Amino acid sequence: MSGLENDVTTNRQDLPKGEPELSWVDSHCHLEDSQFDDDRPGVLERARQAGVRFMMTLGSDILSSRKAVELAESLDPVFAGIGIHPHEAKKAGRRTFSTLTKLAEKPKVVAIGEVGLDYYRTHSPPDQQREVLKNQIRIAKKVNRPLVLHEREAHEDLIRILREENAWEARGVIHCFTGGPREVEDYLDLDFYFSLAGPVTFAKSTELQETVREIPLERLLIETDAPYLTPAPFRGQRPNEPAMVVHVGEKIAELLAVPTEDLARITSYNAHALFGIPSVNPVPQIVYKMHGALHLNLTYTCTNNCFYCPRFSSDYLGGHNLKLDRDPDPDEIWEALKAFGDIRQLVTFSGYGEPLLRLDVLKEIAGRIKEAGGTVRVLTNGQGNLIHGRNVLPELQGLVDQLRISLHAGSAEGYMKVAAPESGDETFESVLWFIRESKNFVPDVSVIIPDKPLMWDVDKLEKMVTDDLGVKVVRREFTVYA
Numbered sequence: 001m002s003g004l005e006n007d008v009t010t011n012r013q014d015l016p017k018g019e020p021e022l023s024w025v026d027s028h029c030h031l032e033d034s035q036f037d038d039d040r041p042g043v044l045e046r047a048r049q050a051g052v053r054f055m056m057t058l059g060s061d062i063l064s065s066r067k068a069v070e071l072a073e074s075l076d077p078v079f080a081g082i083g084i085h086p087h088e089a090k091k092a093g094r095r096t097f098s099t100l101t102k103l104a105e106k107p108k109v110v111a112i113g114e115v116g117l118d119y120y121r122t123h124s125p126p127d128q129q130r131e132v133l134k135n136q137i138r139i140a141k142k143v144n145r146p147l148v149l150h151e152r153e154a155h156e157d158l159i160r161i162l163r164e165e166n167a168w169e170a171r172g173v174i175h176c177f178t179g180g181p182r183e184v185e186d187y188l189d190l191d192f193y194f195s196l197a198g199p200v201t202f203a204k205s206t207e208l209q210e211t212v213r214e215i216p217l218e219r220l221l222i223e224t225d226a227p228y229l230t231p232a233p234f235r236g237q238r239p240n241e242p243a244m245v246v247h248v249g250e251k252i253a254e255l256l257a258v259p260t261e262d263l264a265r266i267t268s269y270n271a272h273a274l275f276g277i278p279s280v281n282p283v284p285q286i287v288y289k290m291h292g293a294l295h296l297n298l299t300y301t302c303t304n305n306c307f308y309c310p311r312f313s314s315d316y317l318g319g320h321n322l323k324l325d326r327d328p329d330p331d332e333i334w335e336a337l338k339a340f341g342d343i344r345q346l347v348t349f350s351g352y353g354e355p356l357l358r359l360d361v362l363k364e365i366a367g368r369i370k371e372a373g374g375t376v377r378v379l380t381n382g383q384g385n386l387i388h389g390r391n392v393l394p395e396l397q398g399l400v401d402q403l404r405i406s407l408h409a410g411s412a413e414g415y416m417k418v419a420a421p422e423s424g425d426e427t428f429e430s431v432l433w434f435i436r437e438s439k440n441f442v443p444d445v446s447v448i449i450p451d452k453p454l455m456w457d458v459d460k461l462e463k464m465v466t467d468d469l470g471v472k473v474v475r476r477e478f479t480v481y482a
Helices: 040-049 062-074 086-091 096-103 126-143 155-164 181-189 206-212 242-256 260-275 330-338 355-371 384-388 412-419 424-438 458-469
Strands: 024-029 052-058 078-082 109-118 147-152 172-174 193-196 220-222 287-290 293-296 346-349 375-380 402-406 444-450 472-476
Touching (some): 024 220, 024 242, 024 260, 040 242, 052 109, 052 242, 062 096, 086 109, 086 126, 109 126, 109 155, 126 147, 126 155, 147 155, 155 181, 206 242, 220 242, 220 260, 242 260, 287 330, 293 330, 355 375, 355 384, 384 424, 412 424, 458 472
Parallel strands (some): 052 078, 109 147, 147 172, 172 193, 193 220, 293 346, 375 402, 402 444, 444 472
Antiparallel strands (some): 287 293
C-alpha cells in the first residue's frame, strides 16, 4: 500500500504521462470471467486509458475465487475478493469455508465477496443461502476483510442476518445497490457503503436516481459489475468492462450536482478506506479543490478537539490527503496556489487545522490573493483572539472578504462537551465576542452550525446567533463520519 510522502508537495500529484487527469476505481467487476479470455490485456489497457487506476475482481465460487486471486497477484492494478455467491450456495461443502479462510491470507485479497442472498432467482434454496452467508460473515470478521454483498428481493432476511451476526464489525458494501430510501437507512445504520453500477444510468431507473441523493458521498462507491450491466449509452451494444465505470461516475455526478472530479476522487478514496487498496491521492495537499473552488491548507493543527471531527478517523477530506508533515512556508503556499491557474476567484483558508494559528502567513497570502484580484474566505473556530492574546480582527480588515465561524452549542457547558477546546472554560464567551465584533471588520460574516442537534437545539442556536449576535447562519450537514 502506498504511504504518505515525506515532504510537503506544492503541486497536485502528477499522473504518468498520457493518462487522463481523473482517477477512478472500479470497485466490482469479474475480470476472471471467461468472456474476457480473448481480450483481457485490451480490457486492462482501455481501463488504464480511461483513468481506472484500480479494479476489484470478485469470485463467486472456489474456482473463480482462485482465478481472481491469480489475476490480482499477476496484475498491479487488480485486487481480489473471494466468496460463494448465493447462486452457488448449494455447492458449498465442508471444506469450502476452510479453503476461503486460507485464500483470504493472500496479500491481494481485500474482501469477502461476492456473497449474499438472492430470492429472485433461487438457484440455491434460501435456507442454504442464509447458512452460507452466515459462515462467510464469520470468516470476514475472523480475517478482518470487508463484505461485498449481493441482495435481490431478500432485504429483510439480509439485514436481519447482518445484525444478528454483527456484520458491522467486518464492514462492507452493498454491491449494485438498487434499493430505496428505507434500505439506505438500514445499511447506513450498519455503517455500510453503497456501490452503484450501470442501472443508475438507465433511463427508466428514475426511482433509483432519486434514491442516490439519499446516500452520503462518504459512503459511495462505483462499479461496473463487468461483463454484466453495461451502462448507457452502450447498453445492448457491447459487453461491459472496467473502462465504462467512467460513465457510471459521470451520471452520478450529474444526479448529485457535484463536479465529476470530486465524484471520482471521493469514490476512489472510499474504496481505499474500505478495502485498504492504495490511495489514488496519497500526497498531502497544500492547495486542493472542492466543489470547483480552491482551498488552502495552512496547518493540520487545531485548537479544538470536536468529537465528531473526521480527522480523528482519517487524514483525508473529500478524498484529499490533508495531513501535512510540516507547516508550509508562504512561498510554498503561493507556488502551490499558482499551479492551479487563475487566482481571480474565491480562495478559502480551511483544511483540518485552524488557519488563524498561522495569522502572519494567512495575512501575507491573503494580501497576495487580493492583489491578484481574488476573493478571500476564512473558515475559523473563532478562537483567534485567545490564540494570539489580542484582538486580531482589525488585522483581517481589507484582507478577508468572508468569514465563516463555527459554533457547536449555545452554552459554555455544551461547547466544552462538543469542542473540548484547549483554552478551556473561557473559550465559549471569547468565541461569542469574536462573532459579535467580526462584522465590524469583515464585510461578509456567517456562523456555521450543525444541521442536527449535538448539545443544543439547532433552531434555538440559530435564533441566538441571529438575534443576539446579529450574524447570519449557515447550517452545515452533519456527515456520516460524525
